[in-house]
Amino acid sequence: MLTTRRRAAAAAVILSGSLLLSSCGDSDSGASDGSTLRLWHYEGPDSAMGQAWKEAIKEFEATHPGVTVKVEEKGFEQIQKTASMVLNSSDAPDLMEYNKGNATAGLLSKQGLLTDLTAETTKRGWDKKLSAGVSTTSRYDTDGVMGSGKWYGVPNYAEYTMVYYNKDLFAKYKIAEPKTFDQLTAAMEAFAGKGVTPLANGGAEYPAQQYLYQLALSRADRSWVDTYELYKGKADFHDAAWTYAAETFADWVEKGYISEKSTSAKAEDAGVSFIQGKTPILFSGSWWYGRFQTEAAFDWDTVLWPGSDLTLGSGGNLWVVPKNAKNKDLAYDFIDITLSKKIQNLLGNKGGVPVAADASAVTDPKARKLISDFNTLSGRDGLAFYPDWPVNGFYDVLVSETQKLMTGARKPDDYLGALQQAYDKGAPKR
DSSP states (O other), X not given: OOSTHHHHXXXXXXXXXXXXXXXXXXXXXXXXXXXXXXXXXXXXXXXXXXXXXXHHHHHHHHHSTTOEEEEEOBOHHHHHHHHHHHHTSTTOOSEEEEOOSTTTHHHHHHTTOBOOOHHHHHHHTHHHHSOHHHHGGGEEOTTSOBTSXXXXXXXXXXXXXXXXXXXXXXXXXXXXXXXXXXXXXXXXXXXXXTTOOOBOOOXXXXXXXXXXXXXXXXXXOHHHHHHHHHOXXXXXXXXXXXXXXXXXXXXXXXXXXXXXXXXXXXXXXXXXXXXXXXXXXXEEEGGGHHHHHHHOOSOEEEEOOTTOSXXXXXXXXXXXXXXXXXXXXXXHHHHHHHTSHHHHHHHHHTTOEEXXXXXXXXXXXXXXXXXXXXXXXXXXXXXXXXXXXXXXXXXXXXXXXXXXXXXXXXXXXXXXXXXXXXXXXXXXXX
């Protein structure tokens, strides 16, 4: 998310080699040879992905005697800002986690900085393990637009958004748990009436814009998503879906469902507010699931956004192999291990959303529900990606403009006009 998840992780998940594997050794050398796999990723060591990849590293080293994995200290923002420069140098890693979408992996593929993985994907059967919705973000055409063309990345997990709610607070205030959209809005009204801000939010990063995008998706269909995300038509920010979203979001702020004070809050603040039991509802991604299982000291549950076939989500961040990587075969072997049943099952049991797990091997009840809801969503082609993906730099525009909408500095019509201008400026001419 980010898009998404990646913004939630950015503040807290800068990962060092020592956190992942004590045997990795020093990671400040740019040199690579056949005995070293240099790996960059930015998952927290306690996250589902971090734990699964730690096990994948052990598996890799056990099956590659004499080869050491060096995980280097990189944060999401650091990789995001320096990727083009670093990958165009001799210091490129062998394998790197990178964000999916036109403005990120698509841009790097267009710049010729990523290895074409098409042949390897077919050879190793990775394409057979990934559903159509998940693999959309793996392929990019010559313009760097996702959904077709060559394979430049491979996800080994998926992600999607949902409504998290604090069952204890709902019980305390005798409010019905939200199974329908009317129940969700009624719950927000009831909490606000009791002086409790119902929705955890962060206006300085992704949560706010994702609330708004979800509202638009509830009035949209697949062709609308394809027009907006894949440029299959002309996106109109003053259409019925976007107009409903902007007007409803502004109304929720005015009614106190979303605190205007959350304008400067970050994704981490929103998640912690939910963990601490201060706000009863959070709409966000599966990337929080494992953390809530560990840290939330109350009974909680989730529901897919009611009344909508579509929600934010996609395949997870991508494994990409830089064009200048020195040990590409080792990188391919590592990707293969992360897609193995052993690692996929572990990922599922730790609260992640695996793409190739054995469902019967996932035993944790909450983890099974997480995967079941994803299968429901995937089965109805409900992954609608993220609002910041279509054009480079659009994330910052969405953050800034949504903050203005929250404070009243922008009215819904002007807000949508600002988004239209930025989108049209950045979208490729198709």
